Amino acid sequence: MRLTPCAILPICLAFPALSAPCGGDFAGFLAATAAEARQSGLPDDSVNAFFKGARQDPAVLKADRSQGVFRKTFLDFSKSLISKSRLQKGLAAARKHEASFDRALADFGVSRGILLAFWAFETDYGAVQGDFNTRNALLTLAHDCRRPDLFQPQVLAAIRLTAAGGMDPATTTGAWAGEIGMVQMLPHDILERGRDGDGDGIVSLKTSPADALLSGAALLQYHGWRAGEPWLQEVTLPGNLDWSKTGLNTELPTADWAAMGVAPRSGTLPALPASVLLPQGRKGPAFLAYPNYRVLFQWNKSFIYVTTAAYFATRLEGAPPYQHGNPDLGLSGDQMQSLQQKLAALGHDVGKIDGILGAATRAAVQNEQVRLGLPADAWPTMELLNDL
Secondary structure, three states, rough: OOOOOOHHHHHHOOOOOOOOOOOOHHHHHHHHHHHHHHHHHOOHHHHHHHHHOOOOOOOHHHHHHHOOHHHHHHHHHHHHHHHHHHHHHHHHHHHHHHHHHHHHHHHHHHHHHHHHHHHHHHHHOOOOOOOOEHHHHHHHHHOOOOOOHHHHHHHHHHHHHOOOOOOOOOOEOOOOOOOOOOEEHHHHHHHHHHHOOOOOOOOOOOHHHHHHHHHHHHHHOOOOOOOOOEEEEEOOOOOOOOOOOOOOOOEEEEHHHOOOOOOOOOOOOOOEEEEOOOOOOOOOOEEEEEEEHHHHOOHHHHHHHHHHHHHHHHHHHOOOOOOOOOOOOOHHHHHHHHHHHHHHHOOOOOOOOOOOOHHHHHHHHHHHHHHOOOOOOOOOOHHHHOOO
8 A cells, every 4th residue: 555645635634424324225325425425525536446346345244243352351362462472573573673663752752562562463563464355344334334433434535545546446455444554554544644654755554664653653642642651560459459449440640559559560650640450350460551551442442452452562662471360260251241231231331232341341340349249340250240
């Protein structure tokens, strides 16, 4: 994917949401979307090129509805993604592309560990960028009524990208959700935050590590990344901690946490607001999550993915492996869905009943643990399910 820098292209500016209705006849949706693109001022030749040969991709819908990997626990998920080989490859990439990482830090304040972690998890350092046709993936998801508000604007952005010479609708490929390149960015973000890192006058996120890394750093800065601050730090906890204060809904100064007996496993505690994060409850690994940790949810909405990426980033910057602990046995997928149904019946907003322990379900679990007099560490167990 080759893109002239957006700063010199007036076509990069506006991104109105499309008005084409989701669902229904796909051919009719394509016609309505093409009409909307023309009304927005895009050239006819670019619109025609984008829609020529467009088709619905059932494999995209299947992938969208089959994200069972996020039902894994933090320990299982992190073990599946983090290996000695992946760690060594990351350290080698840091040395090979040191100039790009130095520039990402200088220009955007983003640490190399975070960029390496997402580069590793998204495409295995550029080796596996996805083979879904990007145009078809975006149109399929924009037509689907599950998240049209997210994907319909991305279709218009992709047409703009086509007009700017940044993608060939017939041949550009990427992830099933329409992301392109080594760090997997959506068309709107490529147009707005794409950066020419290697100085060749174009932005090429599929072939240029420098462009991909600088663009990823620009994206994180745009979403609020704070230069010079950590994102995640492993800690040890006292056995008598008030567990109801843990979780992302409570943020306290690190001095307050230290006064309660929270201590870093290595280094010192920065003077920042932080939340105590217990991915598998009070008996598993424990972390302090700082403001930069929350920014990572703009890259990926999955709690388990973000926490694993944040942890891997600390490893890439020299932190020791986490202490596994001995967490209480978690729930199966069916049991988790049953728990979510019970929580929803009690008035909690847990989002979709999908068996995934996301942030909303964790918050609801913690509230019920408090009500029932259980250790309120937001980790669901059979005891809680039975009590409910």
